[in-house]
Amino acid sequence: MDDNVKPAGRKRRTWCAVLVAMILFPALGTSPGALPLALCAAAAVAAAMLNWPLRRVSLAHVAGCTGGLSLVLDFAYFGDPKPIAFWLPFEGVALLVLLYRVTRREPAPRVVRTGGLVGAATICLLLRITLHIPEQGWRESVFVMFLAFFPAACVTGVGLYLRSLDGRRARAVTQALRDQRLEVARDLHDFVAHEVTGIVLEAQAAQLDQGAPQQTRELFERVEKAGLRALDSMDQTVRALRQADGRKWEEAPSTRVYGLADLAELLGRFSSMTSAQTHLSQEEELAGVLSREAEDTAYRTVLESLTNVRRHAPHATRVVVTARRTADGSVEVTVADNGGGAPGNTRQGGGTGLAALSGRVDALGGALRAGPHDDGWQVGCVLPALRVR
Structure with missing residues (x-):
């Protein structure tokens, strides 16, 4: 499995490096003020394409930083507005991919924080155009935010829906494992314990024979004790199989623990x-x-x-x-x-x-x-x- 995953990861990193280079290369021939736009778009694309966590950096950290950087650039960019339209599509698509990955995979608390930040960056991205073009006013800004809300909402809905399917599948697997444990517990109780009990009863009956040699009676006594210990251990195993999920081992009811x-x-x-x-x-x-x-x-x-x-x-x-x-x-x-x-x-x-x-x-x-x-x-x-x- 690792042999298949590692080449796929290397291939993805290669394509990511090529795309980032293609995004950054046009910035070399434009005004220096366009460099922040290219860097922000390249960072968003890299964050959306790479597999996380990478070393100790998680997807939530990368997505949060990318969304925050995009929001800052929306309101802090005062350069030439003409280059904005070139890098805006790359950054917009990357933010939508990040929003989907966060809502699909991250834990619930991080979905609210990080997903909200990335979603806000996606909705406010077009403000980078309306706020820096003199002919545009607040009505145009509200309109483009309203337009950007729909793709962000659709991506969020798809991510949450698939997340719910994953949760339902995980609960089904957990329930199947629980049913299997209960079935094993029933078999141990109904069949194995029944047979061991029969062995114990036969050993106890054999000890009542006064004509049997002392060595034989001692042998049956040891068999009886061994059977009782087996029943004791089996009872503990059955109760552990029937215990509620998530309980610690020390909380499992037991009759005897040897040490x-x-x-x-x-x-x-x-x-x-x-x-x-x-x-x-x-x-x-x-x-x-x-x-x-x-x-x-x-x-x-x-x-x-x-x-x-x-x-x-x-x-x-x-x-x-x-x-x-x-x-x-x-x-x-x-x-x-x-x-x-x-x-x-x-x-x-x-x-x-x-x-x-x-x-x-x-x-x-x-x-x-x-x-x-x-x-x-x-x-x-x-x-x-x-x-x-």
Whole structure:
């Protein structure tokens, strides 16, 4: 897409430079007083043709300056009135294009201010003739302003109409996305949650069998707890999908948010299901340092890392989880294992869990890294601390 846009932008700038040169060239052979007319017309054409924003200059700034310069020249020009008619059409068309672009694309507050200024410059442009010709009076000035009002009003109406169509299209897309989220929420609630609930009930029923070995009952107990946690997470996901648009993550109703305080329990469950030894190194006084979403992201990072150890490094004998403060006050959480790893080992085929976590961490202003480390693999994330107001 960029390869197509950049040549088009260069072509537009080339044509703009050629047209500006054609407008300025005749001013070299006329009186020096005609130079402001040529410069104002060339500036209006350039503003109308170029793509904005350009660097830090926005369309509203350029259009406002162009309209203000045109209005000043209408009343401050006292040179020869003959050259006015040559550059007036260029400037008039450029002002109409600027008026259309402002009313179509700029935010509402800027449309009122900048659009009003450009519209006034368009309507008053013909005063540059009537005010500087002795035979013309105030009636002629009012008449030409009345004539100029119609094209300005038509351009403004077209811009506002297309703007309303854009808004209607954006609202339709938003509504479609909202309906899709609600449909996903209904499917999660009606089908997935129903099946997980059935698994939990089967696990609870299996624990009632007194003749089953203790190890089997403990296994079903872990299955039950895992199912309840899955239902809890699914309930939070469903409520987040159903929440009103524009609400912050912290405002979303939830039943349980896991965080750094739950890492010990998570490692205990992991060690009970594998033969790997786990070690948690967590600094004290980390409670309340991260926001709720950052706490949940840190927990999910450890959970995803442990899941990947089970899937991709089943022979790992040691897993070390570290949670500490960094020099700038952020919180760093790392998970390292000794399941074997080389610079070329990327553990492909592990799904999109880390990719999704990377997006969550980036949205919070943090960073996620994963790669070989010593004799194994390491996943780490750095999350910014909660700002105290």
